[in-house]
Amino acid sequence: MTAGTRDERDGRHEWQEWRGWRAAAQDALYAPGGFYRRAEGPAGHFRTSVHASPLFAGAVARLLCRVDEALGRPAELDFVDMAAGRGELTGGVLAALPADVAARTRAYAVEIAGPPAGLDHRIEWLDAPPEGATGLLFANEWLDNVPVEVVEVDAEGVARLVMVRQDGTERLGEPVDGAPARWLERWWPLPGEQGLRAEIGLPRDEAWAGAVGTLRRGLAVAVDYAHTAGARPPFGTLTGFREGRETAPVPDGSCDITAHVALDACALPGGRLLPQREALRALDVTGARPPLSLASTDPAAYVRALASAGEAAELTAAGGLGDFGWLVQPVGVPGPFPG
């Protein structure tokens, strides 16, 4: 009898395998037992705008109301929280809607992971967006978690796929060709300088087009860490997050694996990109401090308003969440933002 290697005994035959980052991250994040399948949920490892403040859900609720108006106040209005985590945004939006709009709203949380215990009965939990929705599809920090291939320029100036083992060790593989090579050429051309890196956003473009394609009428919004042509990061942005800290990306299921999104490449005709700072200001999230006089007339209200101003400042901060990109994609309605 042979005892087998430790990995064979653990059923982890893939340990020694070299794979592209896309397949490695797909398994590490979404296979059974993967990072996003576990009970603690994304909030256990990092803070998105949704966790930073209820002001964010309030702004999304106001956006849903604008979409409702643009649609002529339909009898049934859909809110699709795409990549919903534990449904925190879905619940926050329902809580912030005016009663007459809430009564007409069908709320969907779309998530690969299962629903949390005690989910609000008004929220329908799905593993794919509903077909033919009329309303708002909102994807906060989804696309950065859609796995992509990483490429690196070798000593001869050739862009090659980066292969990775489950322990995070990398080596270069085959030259990039076909549709991924065409995507690079169009969206992220690499000068032939050794060591430069890029992430091939094609699976994100396709994922976004698929999600937008489920809307019959309304608005789709993707919010993410973003970069655009002319300002791509020269070495890419692939990174890991574990328990609130940035870490090396290791595709073993122990950490989040994320890379900023080429949101300009995702945009479909009619789509518009704007920074979160601008989008939230247009949705009445301002970091204005309350007047000092309120402190003496109503101290409790003053403290609440001050806390709220601090949260608004975090959501709109330069060098932080305020720099996130909003890709706003109207489907059969006018765009909701002026300018």
Ligand SMILES: C[S@@+](CC[C@H](N)C(=O)[O-])C[C@H]1O[C@@H](n2cnc3c(N)ncnc32)[C@H](O)[C@@H]1O
């Ligand atoms: C960074 S978390 C964001 C969670 C939430 N939107 C927020 O802002 O707090 C990304 C989430 O996307 C989910 N996800 C990734 N791909 C998905 C897909 N194709 N369909 C549904 N959910 C997906 C992951 O399981 C994970 O919960």
